[in-house]
Structures are given as C-alpha cells and as structure tokens.
Amino acid sequence: MGLISAATTIFDAGSMSAGLGGNMTFIKKLTASSSGTLTFHNGASGVVLDNTYKEYVFTFKNIHPASDDASFTFQTNAVGASGFNETITSTAFRTYHSEGGSTNLSYGSGSDQAQGTAFQILMPYMDNDNDSNGGGSLHLFNPSSTTFAKHFISRNQFVLNSSYSWGMFISGYFNTTSAIDEIQFKMDSGNIDAGDICLYGIA
Numbered sequence: 001m002g003l004i005s006a007a008t009t010i011f012d013a014g015s016m017s018a019g020l021g022g023n024m025t026f027i028k029k030l031t032a033s034s035s036g037t038l039t040f041h042n043g044a045s046g047v048v049l050d051n052t053y054k055e056y057v058f059t060f061k062n063i064h065p066a067s068d069d070a071s072f073t074f075q076t077n078a079v080g081a082s083g084f085n086e087t088i089t090s091t092a093f094r095t096y097h098s099e100g101g102s103t104n105l106s107y108g109s110g111s112d113q114a115q116g117t118a119f120q121i122l123m124p125y126m127d128n129d130n131d132s133n134g135g136g137s138l139h140l141f142n143p144s145s146t147t148f149a150k151h152f153i154s155r156n157q158f159v160l161n162s163s164y165s166w167g168m169f170i171s172g173y174f175n176t177t178s179a180i181d182e183i184q185f186k187m188d189s190g191n192i193d194a195g196d197i198c199l200y201g202i203a
Contacts, residue, residue: 024057027199032192034066040199042181049181051144053201058183060156060197063134065126067190072126072134072156073119074185076143078178085117086180090172092121099163108168115175119188123168126187127159133195134158136168143180150174 028047030038040058042049049056063072075084092108111121123134136156143150153171160166174180185197 023203025053025201025203027201029196029198032063032195032197035192037184037186038192038197039182039184040197047199048201049143049183049199050179053203054142055202056140056143057200057202058138058140058185058197059200060122060134060136060138061195063123063126063158063195063197064132064193065128065187065190066193067187068128069125070128070187070189071121072123072158072185072192073121073188074138074183075119076150076174076180076184077182078176079181081178084119084182084184087175088113088116088118088120088172089175090120090170092168092170094166094168096160096164096166098165108170111168111170113172119186120170120172121188122154122170123156123158123166125160127162128193129159129162132159132162140180140183146177146179148177150176150180 028040032038040047040049076086077084078086090113092111093106094108095105097103111124113120122138126134134156136154138152138154141151142148151173156168158166
C-alpha cells in the first residue's frame, strides 16, 4: 500500500519516491583510544568533506574523557589553512536533572563565543568515572560554500559530576566565506580516553 498526499506519491512498496528525501551516507568512523585529537580532513584516509554533500553529520558515541571536568570541543580549518582557529559566533543553553531530583534550564554562559577563534565547547565539564560518557551529534551545513558563512548545530547528552544528566544545545556559525575541509575534535584538558565519532553525508 502506498502513501499519497495531494495526488503525489510519497511512499510506494516501501520506497520513497525520487526527489522527496535525501540519503544519509556513512563516510568514516574514528575511534579514540587515549587520543589527543580526532581529525577528519577531506581527501585523507577516505574522508569526504567537500561539495559532495550539502550537510554533514558527526555522531558521538560513548565519548569518555581521560581527565575529570574536561570539555569536549571542536574547531575547523578552511581549505589550505592550519591552526584550527576559524572565527566562530555561537550560542548555547543547557538543562540538567540530577539523581537527587534537582533541575535547571539556563543559558550556557562560557560555552558560547562572539567572534572567537577558540575550540567550540560541545560538552563541558564531563565526568570521567568509569561508567560516565557522552553522546550526541553535530550538523555542519554546506561547508564547501564560498559565498556564505557555515552554520552548525549540536545536541549532546552526558554525565556531569557523577550524578547529573546534562543536556547541551549549541549552535553558531563560522564567519568565513572560505570553504571548510577539515574538522578536529579534542578535550580541552587531557585525552579522549574512548569513544567513536562517525561522519555521514546527507544528499
């Protein structure tokens, strides 16, 4: 049985009609093992981060810091650049619920930037207990554009101070019209002890 809306076939025989939905294509997986950085660079080791896709998604699974209270961060390089210091303007808000029942919803002061060039925080003050970890995703939109700024959004969930379920919502843009072809993830202190980062392209 098909699904038809306004005389247009959306689904038929379990398949979406052509032109009505994009595919999410797996590109590359990096696994941390006491790693200082994890870097995706277009053209290196099978990484695609160019105009093949208009949107790229990075997923984070079981991200575990080696150091307590370390923040999981990222930055980019424009094509031909180095240093991972592109200019960022970003905003953040956070929510938490503790095992003891306390709650909070507030602006994420200290996790935002105003024309800054530092690594952007995605998960601040992560706990490094053996069973603590973080997970989530980062969307980077049209990084190969040479006309527009490059927007990103990220939503992540992690353990803070052993007993807080902490949600972090980050969005912003890289204030450059140069194409971006390299992205790096790291902790602001110590290594990424463990965890997977997967890269996908969305057609």
